Amino acid sequence: MRGFSRYAAGTALAILLVATAFPFWWALVASVSPEATLFERPSLWPREIVLEHYRALFDVRDFWIPIRNSLVVAGTTTVFCVVVGAFAAYAIARLRFRGKALILGFILAVTMFPQISIVSPLYLLLRTLGLINSYPGLVLPYLTFAMPLTVWLLVTFFRQLPGDLEEAALVDGASRWQAFTKVMLPLAAPGVATTGILTFIYSWNEFLFALSFTLGPERQTVPVAIALFRGQYQVPWGQIMAAAIVATFPVAALVLAFQRRIVQGLTAGAVKG
Amino acid sequence: MSAVAPRRGFEAAERRLAWSLVAPALGVILLVALFPLGWTVWESLHVHDLRMPWRGKPFAGLDNYVAMASDGRFWASMGHTFFFTAASVGLELLLGLFLAMAMNQAFRGRGLVRAAVLVPWAIPTVVSALLWRFLFDAEAGIANAVLLDVGLIEEPIVWFIRASTAWVPVILADVWKTTPFVALLLLAGLQNIDESLHEAASVDGANAWQRFRHITLPLLKPAILVVLIFRTLDAFRVFDLIYVLTGGGPGTSTEPISLYAFNALLQNLQFGYGSALSVVVFATTFAIAVLYIKGLGMDLGEGPR
Numbered sequence: 084m085r086g087f088s089r090y091a092a093g094t095a096l097a098i099l100l101v102a103t104a105f106p107f108w109w110a111l112v113a114s115v116s117p118e119a120t121l122f123e124r125p126s127l128w129p130r131e132i133v134l135e136h137y138r139a140l141f142d143v144r145d146f147w148i149p150i151r152n153s154l155v156v157a158g159t160t161t162v163f164c165v166v167v168g169a170f171a172a173y174a175i176a177r178l179r180f181r182g183k184a185l186i187l188g189f190i191l192a193v194t195m196f197p198q199i200s201i202v203s204p205l206y207l208l209l210r211t212l213g214l215i216n217s218y219p220g221l222v223l224p225y226l227t228f229a230m231p232l233t234v235w236l237l238v239t240f241f242r243q244l245p246g247d248l249e250e251a252a253l254v255d256g257a258s259r260w261q262a263f264t265k266v267m268l269p270l271a272a273p274g275v276a277t278t279g280i281l282t283f284i285y286s287w288n289e290f291l292f293a294l295s296f297t298l299g300p301e302r303q304t305v306p307v308a309i310a311l312f313r314g315q316y317q318v319p320w321g322q323i324m325a326a327a328i329v330a331t332f333p334v335a336a337l338v339l340a341f342q343r344r345i346v347q348g349l350t351a352g353a354v355k356g
Numbered sequence: 357m358s359a360v361a362p363r364r365g366f367e368a369a370e371r372r373l374a375w376s377l378v379a380p381a382l383g384v385i386l387l388v389a390l391f392p393l394g395w396t397v398w399e400s401l402h403v404h405d406l407r408m409p410w411r412g413k414p415f416a417g418l419d420n421y422v423a424m425a426s427d428g429r430f431w432a433s434m435g436h437t438f439f440f441t442a443a444s445v446g447l448e449l450l451l452g453l454f455l456a457m458a459m460n461q462a463f464r465g466r467g468l469v470r471a472a473v474l475v476p477w478a479i480p481t482v483v484s485a486l487l488w489r490f491l492f493d494a495e496a497g498i499a500n501a502v503l504l505d506v507g508l509i510e511e512p513i514v515w516f517i518r519a520s521t522a523w524v525p526v527i528l529a530d531v532w533k534t535t536p537f538v539a540l541l542l543l544a545g546l547q548n549i550d551e552s553l554h555e556a557a558s559v560d561g562a563n564a565w566q567r568f569r570h571i572t573l574p575l576l577k578p579a580i581l582v583v584l585i586f587r588t589l590d591a592f593r594v595f596d597l598i599y600v601l602t603g604g605g606p607g608t609s610t611e612p613i614s615l616y617a618f619n620a621l622l623q624n625l626q627f628g629y630g631s632a633l634s635v636v637v638f639a640t641t642f643a644i645a646v647l648y649i650k651g652l653g654m655d656l657g658e659g660p661r
Binding site for chain 2: 089091092093095096099100102103104106107109110113121122124125167168170171172173174175178179180181183186189190192193195196197198199200201202203204205206207208223224226227230231234259260284287288290291294295305306307309310318320323324327330331334335337338339342343345346349350
């Protein structure tokens with residue numbers, strides 16, 4: 084590793100930055116260029132800046148509907164999973180009982196479930212319950228990947244907390260429940276927030292279930308709405324790229340604001356430190 | 357006796373508390389994930405065509421699986437899936453290792469790089485697929501413009517009209533989106549390696565390659581294995597990316613198994629056969645995981661530390 088000179092490493096990372104940013108820049112340029120110029124000679128800078136694609140996106144295509152749907156579905160899923168998952172994760176990380184290694188192994192196995200393997204029963208179930216094309220009809224399937232993910236991440240965070248404070252509280256006569264709510268939860272708040280952010284991102288991005296269990300634009304989430312964009316005669320690239328920028332914005336903002344914590348959450352769960 | 361009793365009572369109370377805390381989350385997972393999985397297997401043993409509800413749902417034993425054995429589209433889709441998995445995971449691992457080592461060199465702007473590489477990972481796969489479809493569009497795409505300028509091609513390539521060229525944007529898009537994740541996991545592994553090992557090896561006259569081969573690589577093995585298993589399982593169930601980029605086309609020439617199962621279920625409404633295809637996806641994923649864990653001596657059961 085040392086043989087890698089610092090200069091070479093810097094160059095590699097500069098190339099990486101450009102390669103990472105370029106597709107976004109290209110989408111941004113397309114989203115503010117007049118449709119006709121998109122098919123002319125490509126240019127790195129917009130020749131002329133127009134907002135017609137963004138206007139069409141919200142005025143004609145009602146893009147605020149999929150945004151609202153995604154916020155409701157991803158938000159509900161996240162809150163439910165973090166609240167329910169926090170109890171389970173605390174027990175697994177901190178309490179002594181038999182079978183917890185088994186439970187944790189099972190939870191990890193479920194996070195690796197291919198989603199397609201449960202599409203058919205979920206479809207039949209939601210159809211029977213009359214929940215196709217509804218918010219609960221999305222939140223329920225989302226729990227299949229969000230619940231195990233939340234528990235897994237939270238266990239990681241709870242295990243990193245120092246045990247002394249909790250022990251001290253117990254010695255001072257606090258019950259386990261009080262030790263959890265008064266001592267552990269406040270300490271774990273950053274980890275809980277990170278878990279919430281990651282769960283939200285996974286739910287915001289989900290595609291297969293949202294495609295399978297919605298029927299029309301009124302309940303489609305952002306990824307489904309964008310994937311099904313169609314133009315009358317040709318692909319409406321300007322609008323699609325505007326939509327891509329809009330869909331990227333919330334997750335990019337979350338990631339940039341909480342990058343340190345997110346990296347911690349992503350790596351701690353996977354690599355033993 | 358009297359000294360043991362209260363201790364036992366305390367442990368029993370702790371056990372009860374633990375189970376009551378775990379029960380809701382575990383219940384949810386059993387209900388929404390494990391129970392449906394069993395149901396998929398049950399469905400796969402029936403002929404169940406939602407377009408013909410009057411036919412009901414007769415039990416068919418293993419008929420769906422027997423039909424699959426002679427279904428060319430099934431074998432082709434499995435082939436596409438394995439090809440995509442091998443190509444994308446292979447490239448991501450090599451590139452990710454290289455980038456992780458570059459990032460591990462202390463230098464200014466590391467935070468910026470780290471933040472920047474997270475963004476492709478965090479955006480919806482559908483969005484990254486669209487970005488790359490636009491880059492490789494036959495008329496408006498920049499890929500053709502650059503290749504024409506450099507003189508590598510004389511005519512614009514219509515990328516999505518043939519499977520051989522359609523795979524290029526598919527694999528590039530996946531590499532672009534997930535290499536950051538690979539690099540971050542490997543970087544975490546690299547940072548755990550004691551710097552003094554390298555210093556000692558240098559003093560003993562080991563060159564850079566020897567140090568990489570005999571220090572970095574063996575110590576990084578656990579992190580590499582974790583990356584491999586996560587990425588392989590993820591790539592094997594590829595759906596969003598190909599749905600948006602090629603739709604499995606032209607024809608079904610880039611269709612992965614997940615997309616074939618989806619089409620059988622929700623386009624053709626063959627719930628019996630579609631479920632059987634889904635079971636195969638699950639079983640293969642499971643087999644890959646077992647192979648990695650048993651074959652490569654990985655220990656995930658202990659959980660995070």
